[in-house]
Amino acid sequence: MTIQEMILTLQKHWSDQNCILMQAYDVEKGAGTMSPMTLLRSLGPEPWNVAYVEPSRRPADGRYGQNPNRLYQHHQFQVIMKPSPDNIQELYLDSLKALGINPLEHDIRFVEDNWENPTLGAAGLGWEVWLDGMEITQFTYFQQIGGLEANPVSVELTYGIERLASYIQDRENVFDLEWTNGVSVNDVFFQPEYEHSKYTFEESDTDMLFQLFTMYENEARTTMEKGLVFPAYDYVLKCSHTFNLLDAKGVISVTERTGYIARIRNLARGISKAYVEERERLGFPMLKKEAE
């Protein structure tokens, strides 16, 4: 099964479970969790079911396209369901079956994993799902988001697309994976992997990035103060990505690091709170809709 077919299969599966199919969010981010479709929408009492593919940038994992397992940018398939359905484990296992993984011929395990993202003030409990010893999915019940208690609780499923594909296609090297008939990951992603790695580790303008961080941070704050939650959040994402670029270049010391993370977290907290307030002011529209 090609990556493209995998994505189509997962989309179909979760669409059938009444998830809204979304597209990737157009601001750089380190994980699908950071999309406002997850981070903001999982806050507050309104029901929310969504699935989308998220290209996720991890500058520190860039390896110039030379490492068989690590990428500057990989893809996550992200599912959020709020409130978490009682049969969510079964729904998830059915999605693996849809991908052609027969549980009777494999060893599928739910191994304890407590997820935490200090930058977003987010934490959850759940598992990493193992397929024959390989972690293929993060399965998390959100307990806290943006410093606020999650209520009702959302469940988040994050499939590592390349990981899963390397298993399904039985390849050792991520660049050998088939994206679609006749097109490999190498064809599409080798050049950007190499260039982004070179840029991140060697060529990026550190001074400019530091300036950008401060500018984005200020803009996020002033925008938030004007009650414009979504634009403010975009600037938080930009802060986060800029920080990741600086961190990968090794120009942020350990103490400074904690300071930067705290600055982003404070913004994320402020925006989370503002988001819930704004939704409340609007009368939680999706809650009403469900009642109809």
Add this chain to the structure above:
Amino acid sequence: MAKDILVEIGLEELPARFVDDAEYQLLTKTENWLNDSRISYTSIVSFSTPRRLAVLVKDAAEEQTSLEEEMKGPALKIAQDEASNWTKAAIGFTKGHGKTVDDIYTKDVKGTAYIFVKKQITGKPTHELLPQLSEIITSIQFPKNMRWAEQPLRYGRPIRWIVALFGTEVIPFEVAGVQTGNLTYGHRFLGEMVTLSVPANYERTLADQYTIVNPAKRRQMIADELTKTETDQGFQIPEDDELLGEVCNLVEYPTVFVGSFDQSYLALPPEVLITSMKEHQRYFPVKSNNGELLPYFAGVRNGDENGLDTVVRGNEKVLRARLSDAQFFFEEDQKQSIDYYLEKLKRIVFQEKLGTISDKVRRITAITNQLSQWLDLDEQTCSNAARAAEICKFDLPTSMVNEFTNLQGIIGETYALNAGETQAAARAVAEHYLPVQAEGTLPDSIEGAIVSVADKLDTIVGCISAGLVPSGSQDPYGLRRQATGVLKILKTYNWHITVESLLELAEQQYENAESELMDQDKSRSETEQFFRHRMTYLLKESAIEQDVIQAVLYNGIGVIPYMVAKAENLSHERNNPDFKPVQEALVRVLNLARKTDLTEVSQSAFETDSEQQLYEAYWSVTDGYKKATIQQEAAEALRQLGKLSQPIHDFFDHNMVMSDDEVIRNNRLALINQIAYLIYDYADLSAIEWKQHF
């Protein structure tokens, strides 16, 4: 008539580390509830898998045991009038309990006669009480709790079904939106949903659904398969109870498989291979008959033999990816020198107020050098210890330690050896982290012990002066464990250095630091207090009682081996009848001395021979006592003090300390006081509850 009770809590996969304790709680809480509720039964057993906790009670009575309760009424004086007729008070009392005056009997309570009646409390039907089991379910505590959906309950993992049966009847109740029933679920993939018609069939019904609910049986299945694998393949799978326990709680139906990896990875440090297999993947490492690692591993699958080849291939692929990463790091790391990494330590913060790791290493080195001097070590050992101190943290910035955090020190040792450091210095890099747990092994080498003590002292003194004193369960820097480690090393290595001087030494290293640390006197008293608590704890562990601990810690902590010897000695004498006269004499001195100020003794003011004799005995004992303390001979020092016993008794027999003559009185008190001073130097013997007479 009696019926069996079955409760099964069906859960999404509980973390393996939660399972045993949760099962135990379910068992004991149910047991206590049955006893408190006066429901008799013949036996109770519990079961668990990652997906269920269960308890089965055999032959539970259908009714609570009836209870006869004795009700106390008014005193007989009030209950009867002068003509021995029952009064209104008595009649009212009996009516209140549904009885008549015919049921009255009398009994003495503390010398006064009271009237009583016996009241029967008839047992309720058990089925009426059983819904209370829901409280047992919700009262189970987990190390970490979570919420799900819209449920307010916080629990280890979401509850998905509950079986609750009394005989064949469902016990009706609800927990977290889940209604009880008689349906259970077998193995997630191999089993099906089944009806449990009778509790007694629980274990067998689920076994048919590929679920071994008895953890001991599951564990034995794995152990047996591992043994069979050893025999079949001709290699050793070292026993590992902890891993076996964890794996047992990751599966409902275990099947052991064997995988392999490329021989070339055996060039990695064995700890790296073992961590990759054990910690990351929960595999059992495999060894040859002479104890060397072999390129194989044994894993446990949650399922049967079906598709086992696929499972093995998948697991091999994962391990291969991990080991190839490790090999890459191992080679890349060693392209750089130790100095390169030492330079990097300047950029890693140890603690905000306490500077970088590089600063810490400088302090550790200074402490190490002073310790080596105090211990009068030979030149080679001194230089090995000094080098070990300089490089003890160099492996922290390596990729390998970044990936395998728990191998800090061990990676350092390997790299240091390859870089041409001496065996002793390299060994000490690994050993300076010991003991890793309070109960863990201590460093084997003196170099390791010195650097370990230096590192820990630096952390403890630094953190406490930065205001990071552990409180309650909060001890993020592990200061308690580290203090215990220091004390154990001091004792085991028999170092005659006082804890107070060690603290001062560690403190001096911070003196030049530009940081907002606490006032030195305050932090010193906090640190000493902290070590006293640790020492008290350690002494208690060696069965020394509180009064003796208080006695020996009277003058501070001092030299650990000497202080421990004093404590052991006093613990013995405390119960020794022969020591009684000595103890009485010495304690008498202490009790009197407390009330006076220290003044000079004047021989010319002595009135009696016994005063003079005590004075002379004091001087001769002082001499012998000092010799014994220098030699750190705890028993001998006490024996010397004991020589004062007779002269003290004579002194008190023949003299009135509180003489009317002020000069004589003060002189006697001054003598007592000087002797007391000597006794206190050993211990505060008046703090001890002497038990020789028992």
